Amino acid sequence: MFNSIHFNSKGRAVTNASDPAVITALKAIVGDTNVIVDPDRVEPYGADAVKEKFPPEAVVFPESTGDIVEILKLANEHLFPVTARGGGVGYTGGAVPVDGGIVVGTDRMKKIVEINADDLYVVCQPGLTTFEVQQAVGEHGLMFAPDPASYKDSFIGGNIAENAGGMRTPKYGVTKHHVLGLEVVTATGEVIRTGGKTVKNVVGFDLTGLMCGSEGMLGIITEATLKLLPMPEATSTVRANFHSMEAACKVLTKFTPCGLLPMAMEVIDKFCVAAVEENFAFGLSKEAEAILLVAVDGSAEEVERNAVMIERIIGENGGFDILRAKSKEEEDKLWDVRRAISPSLMKYGTLKINEDVVVPRSKVPELVAKIEQIGKKHDTFVANFGHAGDGNIHVNFVVDRDNADAIARARKCVSETFKLSVELGGTISGEHGIGYVKAQYMEYAIDEPTLEIMKGIKRVFDPNGILNPGKMFV
Amino acid sequence: MFNSIHFNSKGRAVTNASDPAVITALKAIVGDTNVIVDPDRVEPYGADAVKEKFPPEAVVFPESTGDIVEILKLANEHLFPVTARGGGVGYTGGAVPVDGGIVVGTDRMKKIVEINADDLYVVCQPGLTTFEVQQAVGEHGLMFAPDPASYKDSFIGGNIAENAGGMRTPKYGVTKHHVLGLEVVTATGEVIRTGGKTVKNVVGFDLTGLMCGSEGMLGIITEATLKLLPMPEATSTVRANFHSMEAACKVLTKFTPCGLLPMAMEVIDKFCVAAVEENFAFGLSKEAEAILLVAVDGSAEEVERNAVMIERIIGENGGFDILRAKSKEEEDKLWDVRRAISPSLMKYGTLKINEDVVVPRSKVPELVAKIEQIGKKHDTFVANFGHAGDGNIHVNFVVDRDNADAIARARKCVSETFKLSVELGGTISGEHGIGYVKAQYMEYAIDEPTLEIMKGIKRVFDPNGILNPGKMFV
Numbered sequence: 001m002f003n004s005i006h007f008n009s010k011g012r013a014v015t016n017a018s019d020p021a022v023i024t025a026l027k028a029i030v031g032d033t034n035v036i037v038d039p040d041r042v043e044p045y046g047a048d049a050v051k052e053k054f055p056p057e058a059v060v061f062p063e064s065t066g067d068i069v070e071i072l073k074l075a076n077e078h079l080f081p082v083t084a085r086g087g088g089v090g091y092t093g094g095a096v097p098v099d100g101g102i103v104v105g106t107d108r109m110k111k112i113v114e115i116n117a118d119d120l121y122v123v124c125q126p127g128l129t130t131f132e133v134q135q136a137v138g139e140h141g142l143m144f145a146p147d148p149a150s151y152k153d154s155f156i157g158g159n160i161a162e163n164a165g166g167m168r169t170p171k172y173g174v175t176k177h178h179v180l181g182l183e184v185v186t187a188t189g190e191v192i193r194t195g196g197k198t199v200k201n202v203v204g205f206d207l208t209g210l211m212c213g214s215e216g217m218l219g220i221i222t223e224a225t226l227k228l229l230p231m232p233e234a235t236s237t238v239r240a241n242f243h244s245m246e247a248a249c250k251v252l253t254k255f256t257p258c259g260l261l262p263m264a265m266e267v268i269d270k271f272c273v274a275a276v277e278e279n280f281a282f283g284l285s286k287e288a289e290a291i292l293l294v295a296v297d298g299s300a301e302e303v304e305r306n307a308v309m310i311e312r313i314i315g316e317n318g319g320f321d322i323l324r325a326k327s328k329e330e331e332d333k334l335w336d337v338r339r340a341i342s343p344s345l346m347k348y349g350t351l352k353i354n355e356d357v358v359v360p361r362s363k364v365p366e367l368v369a370k371i372e373q374i375g376k377k378h379d380t381f382v383a384n385f386g387h388a389g390d391g392n393i394h395v396n397f398v399v400d401r402d403n404a405d406a407i408a409r410a411r412k413c414v415s416e417t418f419k420l421s422v423e424l425g426g427t428i429s430g431e432h433g434i435g436y437v438k439a440q441y442m443e444y445a446i447d448e449p450t451l452e453i454m455k456g457i458k459r460v461f462d463p464n465g466i467l468n469p470g471k472m473f474v
Numbered sequence: 475m476f477n478s479i480h481f482n483s484k485g486r487a488v489t490n491a492s493d494p495a496v497i498t499a500l501k502a503i504v505g506d507t508n509v510i511v512d513p514d515r516v517e518p519y520g521a522d523a524v525k526e527k528f529p530p531e532a533v534v535f536p537e538s539t540g541d542i543v544e545i546l547k548l549a550n551e552h553l554f555p556v557t558a559r560g561g562g563v564g565y566t567g568g569a570v571p572v573d574g575g576i577v578v579g580t581d582r583m584k585k586i587v588e589i590n591a592d593d594l595y596v597v598c599q600p601g602l603t604t605f606e607v608q609q610a611v612g613e614h615g616l617m618f619a620p621d622p623a624s625y626k627d628s629f630i631g632g633n634i635a636e637n638a639g640g641m642r643t644p645k646y647g648v649t650k651h652h653v654l655g656l657e658v659v660t661a662t663g664e665v666i667r668t669g670g671k672t673v674k675n676v677v678g679f680d681l682t683g684l685m686c687g688s689e690g691m692l693g694i695i696t697e698a699t700l701k702l703l704p705m706p707e708a709t710s711t712v713r714a715n716f717h718s719m720e721a722a723c724k725v726l727t728k729f730t731p732c733g734l735l736p737m738a739m740e741v742i743d744k745f746c747v748a749a750v751e752e753n754f755a756f757g758l759s760k761e762a763e764a765i766l767l768v769a770v771d772g773s774a775e776e777v778e779r780n781a782v783m784i785e786r787i788i789g790e791n792g793g794f795d796i797l798r799a800k801s802k803e804e805e806d807k808l809w810d811v812r813r814a815i816s817p818s819l820m821k822y823g824t825l826k827i828n829e830d831v832v833v834p835r836s837k838v839p840e841l842v843a844k845i846e847q848i849g850k851k852h853d854t855f856v857a858n859f860g861h862a863g864d865g866n867i868h869v870n871f872v873v874d875r876d877n878a879d880a881i882a883r884a885r886k887c888v889s890e891t892f893k894l895s896v897e898l899g900g901t902i903s904g905e906h907g908i909g910y911v912k913a914q915y916m917e918y919a920i921d922e923p924t925l926e927i928m929k930g931i932k933r934v935f936d937p938n939g940i941l942n943p944g945k946m947f948v
Contacts, residue, residue, distance in 0.1 A: 116834065116836075117727075117730070117731070118727040118834075118835070118836040119727075119834035119835055119836050119837075119865075120730065121834070141730075141731060142730075162676065163676050163680065165674045165676075169673055169674060170673075173651065173673055174673060174674055176680065176683065177647065177651050186923070186927065190923040190926075190927075191923060192921070192923050192924040192927055193920075193921060193924055194924065196899070196900065196901050197834050197899050197900070198832045198833070198834060198864065198865050198866070198900055198901070198904065199643055199644075199647055199648060199864050200639045200643060200648055200832045200861070200864050200865070200866045200904035200905055201832065201901050201903075201904065202636065202637050202639075202687045202903050202904065202905060202906070202907045202908070203901050203902055203903050203908060203916065203919045203920060204908065204916065204919075204920050204924070204925070204928050204946060205684060205687065205688055205692075205928045205931055205932075206637065206650065206683050206684055206686060206687045206688075207684075207924065207927065207928070208683075209650065209680050209682075209683020209684060209686070210679060210680055210681075210683060210684045212680060212683070213676045213679065213680045214679055214680075218679075229735065230730045230731070230732075230733045230734065230735055231733070232733065233733050253591075253592040253593075256591070256594065256615075256616075256704045257591070257615060257704070258704075259704045259705070259706065259707050259773060260704065261703065261704055298776075299733060299776065299779070301775070301776075301779065302772075302773065302775075302776050305773070305775065358672045358674045358675060359672070360590065360592075360593035360595070360671050360672060361592070361593055362590075362592040362593050363593075387674070390672065390673050390674050391593075391672050391674070392672070392674045425670070425671050426670065426671070426672055427670050427672070427675050427677050428677055429675075429676050429677050430672065430674035430675065430676065431674055431676060432676070433676045434676070434677060434678065442677065442678065445677045445678075446667075446677060446678050447666070447667060449660070449664040449665060449666050450666040450667055450668065450678070450681065451678070452664075453660065453664075453666055453681065453934060453935065454678050454679045454681070456934035456935075457679055457931060457934055458679075459934075460927060460930035460931055460933075460934060461927065461930075472678060
């Protein structure tokens with residue numbers, strides 16, 4: 001769809017970025033030591049959690065918005081791909097230069113510009129981890145609510161570009177609900193400013209919302225103004241076992257009629273339970289076919305009252321072995337099972353294909369039951385866990401990395417799972433995004449006229465197709 | 475910027491919409507009785523709360539998405555302007571056909587398609603008032619949180635298109651935070667579907683966010699999926715007087731450090747207090763230079779506890795005559811003062827220019843003090859009240875409708891107030907939008923490159939400039 005750049009789609013693509021004049025110009029912009037071209041050293045910047053390798057021709061570390069402007073103007077002049085990269089821990093290759101060119105790492109842009117406790121916002125650069133942002137505002141008694149599991153490794157810029165989710169969504173929503181304003185360098189090297197410092201702002205089209213989840217395809221985020229909330233005084237977690245996944249998931253809709261809005265509601269299926277138990281021997285009941293974790297936050301009194309109510313509701317709806325944390329330490333222990341899942345699943349194979357479909361939460365039992373059938377049909381191990389409270393399930397197909405046939409079967413499972421999610425009123429990604437990994441499946445969820453509008457918007461920001469090519473659209 | 479249509483900008487513009495063949499075609503689409511051309515009957519559809527008249531050539535009432543597709547295809551074929559209209563009660567002319575053409579009224583599209591209490595969403599058509607939506611979901615114990623003051627008159631489609639605010643923003647955010655998905659007919663007559671039924675959804679660019687606040691310039695919203703919350707068990711309101719507006723506003727930042735996030739925080743200045751007292755004789759203290767209203771919601775216990783805490787904080791920070799509602803009736807009475815402001819201000823003149831600037835909330839005292847100076851400088855009466863908790867102040871310049879000189883002076887006040895708001899880190903509209911009324915001031919808040927991106931996006935959706943011309947951009 002865009003002006004072509006000569007590249008291939010696997011291995012180290014060679015584009016105009018390799019032109020010595022370009023490398024020299026890049027060094028002039030950011031300084032010699034902030035441009036890496038050595039193949040060994042650029043390699044780590046060519047992959048993310050998907051673990052496929054697309055090493056860039058150069059990695060460049062700008063220090064400022066001005067640096068990024070110059071880099072992008074150079075890219076448009078010489079026509080080479082530019083892919084912005086934060087922590088590089090995504091699950092869909094959003095920060096991976098699949099068509100070569102340069103990677104722009106925001107690692108040096110780590111400033112907290114302002115924390116305003118009175119006005120409840122923080123202004124920061126994109127290169128801080130989300131954890132670092134949370135720590136910084138936490139010192140002022142404030143909370144940045146979005147909490148993707150990767151928050152200690154993923155950068156805030158990447159979290160915004162991917163519109164990251166996490167566990168606290170049932171109460172707090174996703175990243176886009178907490179971004180007030182952005183400074184962005186568009187693909188052509190223009191600096192734009194979206195939104196502002198206030199929640200209310202209806203001046204022009206909402207480009208802030210558009211940038212959230214744009215996967216680095218429209219511009220590079222160089223500064224963000226994020227909404228903060230008062231840090232809740234207390235949290236509490238209740239964990240319970242269930243005799244079936246269906247029973248565990250059915251409880252999810254029982255809290256709202258009691259006026260409860262839990263912060264997090266996570267489920268774990270029997271395959272995850274078995275794997276965790278085998279690896280970590282938590283002493284979980286052999287009768288546990290599913291585990292439900294429910295967390296609440298707020299004032300200490302409110303949390304106590306709500307946690308008791310949650311225990312009662314769970315007990316009335318088939319939960320057993322109900323545990324409620326009485327301290328922060330006990331609460332951490334209850335969550336250990338959840339944290340142990342990902343490593344434990346590797347016992348079933350060397351390649352874990354982790355999808356993150358989403359359906360209206362009442363459809364989770366049907367989704368999970370049908371995914372089990374899909375796994376059986378294609379003789380593929382599958383385990384499900386995740387953010388059931390917002391219908392966002394992590395579906396893990398685990399196979400052997402060296403078994404091409406098994407991988408092909410797993411791919412069939414993935415494709416059928418995506419179709420199923422859309423049929424159930426959901427979609428193919430709740431929080432990981434599309435990247436290059438799911439680009440071929442976009443048509444399952446997005447119809448042609450809607451896709452054409454998205455492509456049109458891409459052309460407005462990036463007429464030369466410079467920025468993060470090979471993503472979202474095929 | 476767009477293909478020109480022959481029109482003028484005041485009075486009844488004549489465009490290709492007046493072609494008898496067009497009128498016949500419109501009648502064929504929606505039925506004879508659903509097309510109005512009689513000048514007397516179209517006139518009410520040519521104005522909103524701004525009360526300037528731009529009567530359309532025809533008003534058309536479609537019944538379905540398909541009708542709107544056909545209308546917009548016809549408009550692109552014959553090149554005439556189309557302006558979508560909901561309740562028609564906006565403050566910036568967003569639904570007013572300033573360049574003539576037809577008005578598309580969504581009055582017949584009033585279906586609630588689905589209320590899903592388990593999955594916390596409602597699917598509805600655009601022609602319901604926001605109050606009707608709230609009533610319908612309220613019967614299921616659920617809440618649609620956005621609450622613009624106009625909610626009994628404004629349509630949900632218009633509220634989405636304007637990204638309406640309201641009083642509950644400090645806790646619940648604005649309309650865009652509660653829209654999960656949309657069906658939209660773009661200006662060219664293509665049906666697109668944005669978002670879905672889940673909070674988590676990162677498949678493609680966030681067109682839902684982009685449509686919120688797009689002021690009917692990109693497409694016509696034909697169906698919306700809205701996020702619902704459990705209806706809070708209780709609410710409570712505390713009202714207090716202060717010796718200065720500054721003192722009242724300074725309290726706004728004292729709640730968060732105590733972990734409190736009030737649902738609403740409203741201030742009323744001394745000029746409003748005097749006007750209200752003169753008209754309604756509530757018996758407010760003569761010492762009241764400002765009034766603060768703070769409301770909380772949640773469980774009954776939590777509300778009681780928080781209301782007591784708010785009383786204490788207000789008392790410690792200069793508030794006096796502190797009243798706390800003990801019942802729903804008492805609560806309504808406390809709010810009567812707030813509701814009495816708008817009609818009372820008309821005692822100062824026959825034309826009230828109501829702006830809605832927004833600044834970071836700690837800047838409200840400075841904003842209000844400087845606006846008073848601006849009023850004095852230009853010999854114009856000004857009264858301020860509004861949503862101080864989110865920094866969104868309604869600035870009312872009141873003059874005589876027949877006094878051209880006074881109106882010119884008020885316009886100077888408006889322009890200086892907009893500049894001031896931007897200087898204080900805010901912007902020119904918190905909830906009313908731009909429309910044609912503020913289009914000339916866009917450059918105060920939005921820089922050229924950002925504006926160019928917005929114009930580019932407009933062209934993607936509306937290459938012929940059919941939809942709601944004369945708005946946002948000058």
